Amino acid sequence: MKEVVVLSGKGGTGKTSLVASFAALAQSKVLVDCDVDAADLYLLLKPQVTEENEFWSGQIAFIDKKVCTECGLCQEMCRFGAIKDYFVDKISCEGCGLCSQICPVNAIIMQSCMAGHWFISETSYGTLIHAKLGITEESSGKLVTLVRNSARLVAEEGKFDYIISDGPPGIGCPVIASLSGANLALLVIEPTLSGIHDLERVIGVCRHFGIPILVCINKYDINEENSYRIEDYCHNNDIEVAVKIPFDNVVTEAIVEGLPVVEYSDGKVTQQVRELWKIVSVKLNN
Amino acid sequence: MIISVASGKGGTGKTLVAVNLALTLSDVYRVQLLDCDVEEPDAHIFLHLATNRSEAVVIPVPRIDETKCTYCGRCAEVCVYNAIAVLKGKVLVFPELCHGCGACSYLCPESAISEEGREIGVVETGDSGNMEFIQGRLAIGEPMAPPIIREVKKHIDRVREVIIDVPPGTSCPVVEAVKSSDFCLLVTEPTPFGLNDLSLAVELVRKLQIPCGVIINRSGVGDEKVEQYCQEQGIPILLKIPLDRNIATLYSKGIPLIAGMPEWRGVFVTLFQNIKQIDSASRVVK
The missing domain is CATH 3.40.50.300 (P-loop containing nucleotide triphosphate hydrolases)
Structure with missing residues (x-):
């Protein structure tokens, strides 16, 4: 069983859009949406939820007003500025528990909080593991790890060949959680200066964790000069650019129709995406 | 504004x-x-x-003075981020898990934990x-x-x-x-x-x-x-x-x-x- 994460x-x-198309192209796979705070894959794969689980993450401090003597020690010691006027700001509290440990009258208790849900679902393309982190919640990394572990179990049980995972943007905690131990990171890049700048940083993270990299340039014809720069950069850094996908409004049209683009159109975009999945599956099996 | x-x-x-x-x-x-x-x-x-x-930007992470440490395990017990593990005769610190809350150093009964900045x-x-x-x-x-x-x-x-x-x-x-x-x-x-x-x-x-x-x-x-x-x-x-x-x-x-x-x-x-x-x-x- 091999895992590719798209970042x-x-x-x-x-x-x-790419992951949804891979879902339609790959034969034996489990799908995962690791973008747990703005998850969109379900909009294209239309899952039927078969199992819904609560996600309990850390704790939050609660001050019992009846016991509190307003000595102010907790406010003074909280490194996150989460206690003001003997009230805990639930959004700022990081649940470290220092206040509750040091309160001289034991007025502070730590309460567990439910920070979201995660689901095992069936789609017409196979099983999808996805999640919904509560708005403003922390611990997105933990939830990503949870959905990935669940996907591994499903893949092992069903003897599936591939785990295809839709990653979050950025390079921080949820990206690191999506990436660790994966067999391949497929990086989707647009030929803009911002895209190139961000590519360099995400390559840094993949290398830091020792994950093999494959690059795909999307909308390459928006700025062909920048696309050449990306190809040069990748060449100089021993990274393969698998395909270049042209800009085509069919991608947006497919999203509006709620379909993977390879099931909506048979044009150049679809050809390139098919080619890309071929290359990805070869890489995964090497 | x-x-x-x-x-x-x-x-x-x-x-x-x-x-x-x-x-x-x-x-x-x-x-x-x-x-x-x-x-x-x-x-x-x-x-x-x-x-x-x-x-x-630095966050404070614990440094253990092993000449004072008695390996009582209090620091690991209060760290909700699992950034400290105490083994027989050894304390392991995982700096990238540390949120810098200060609980370990404040609550160490031997005052064996100081903090140092990590960039x-x-x-x-x-x-x-x-x-x-x-x-x-x-x-x-x-x-x-x-x-x-x-x-x-x-x-x-x-x-x-x-x-x-x-x-x-x-x-x-x-x-x-x-x-x-x-x-x-x-x-x-x-x-x-x-x-x-x-x-x-x-x-x-x-x-x-x-x-x-x-x-x-x-x-x-x-x-x-x-x-x-x-x-x-x-x-x-x-x-x-x-x-x-x-x-x-x-x-x-x-x-x-x-x-x-x-x-x-x-x-x-x-x-x-x-x-x-x-x-x-x-x-x-x-």
Whole structure:
């Protein structure tokens, strides 16, 4: 069983459209949406939820007003500025528990909080593991790890060949959680200066964790000069550019229709995406 | 006033809006532009401005004095982030898991734990004319963006007009970047992905009780559902930016829209006036 995670650094470069198309092209696979705070893959794969689970993450401090003597020690010691006027700001509290440990009258208790849900679903393309982190919640990395572990179990049980995972934007905690131990990172890049800048940073993260990299340039004809720069950069850094996908409004049309683009159109975009999946599956099996 | 530019979905045009609004305002006002997308900071690409000051962002992590340590295990017990493990005759510290809460050092019965700074990124600043620019950069391989965002926001000068470029998503880095702003601009695109992530972002700003308005980018592609949603929810649509090859090309080259197409300057002036009006109206209600 081999796992590919689709990343980009910069958001909105086409990760989800690609993963949905891979879902339609790959034979034996489990799908995962690791973008747990703005999950969109379900909009194209239309899952039927078969199992819904609560996600309990850390804790939040609660001050019992009846016991509190307003000594102010907790406010003084909280490194996150989460306690003001003997009230805990739930959004700022990082659940470290220091306040509750040091309160001289034991007025502070730590309460567990439910920070979201995660789901095992069936789609017409196979099983999808996805999640919804509560708005403003922390611990997105933990939730990503949870959905990935669940996908591994499903893949092992069903003897599936591939795990195809839609990654979050950025390079921080949820990206690191999506990436560790994957067999391949497919980086989807647009030929803009921002895209190139972000590509360099996400390559840095993949290398830091020792994950093999494959690059795909999306909308390459928006700025062909920049596309050459990306190819040069990748060449100089021993990274393969698998395909270059042209700009075509069919990608947006397919999203509006709620379909993977390879099931909506048979044009150049679809040809390139088919080619890309071929290259990805070969890489995964090497 | 402080205006944050957020979106839920990545790649919708937050940086485009933040940069052009800040540049337009800097004709008349003293402005600060804060790039709080510290995982992938891109605003600098559009500014011809050298950052000339750089400060390291450090978080305190524990250092164990093994001559005092009795391996009692109290530190590991109080650390909710599992950043310390105590074995027989050995203490292991995992610095990248540490949130710097200070519980271990405060609660160690032998006073064997001191704290040392660990660099997780930098904050860089520079000026040009009326504009002060401040950006945070998370170091490659580091998971935690919020401490860097907090350091960027310490530079806020309330006397100026402050524009904040926010990272994508709806979890802790977004909350950190958006909170305490007077108004939040939500940039989206008219597709099912854009709508899904916009509705999450709206939930977030409502939870933080920050007034908001919507900007629809790449207007003309996709469908009408974002507009319907805004009408139903009573959220003003403050600007539509059409899908235009010229705009995309300028963006790809790192040229600000108002530099390449000066007619847009007036549009951003009007945008700011409209935000001001909503802001003063909401203050009257309060």
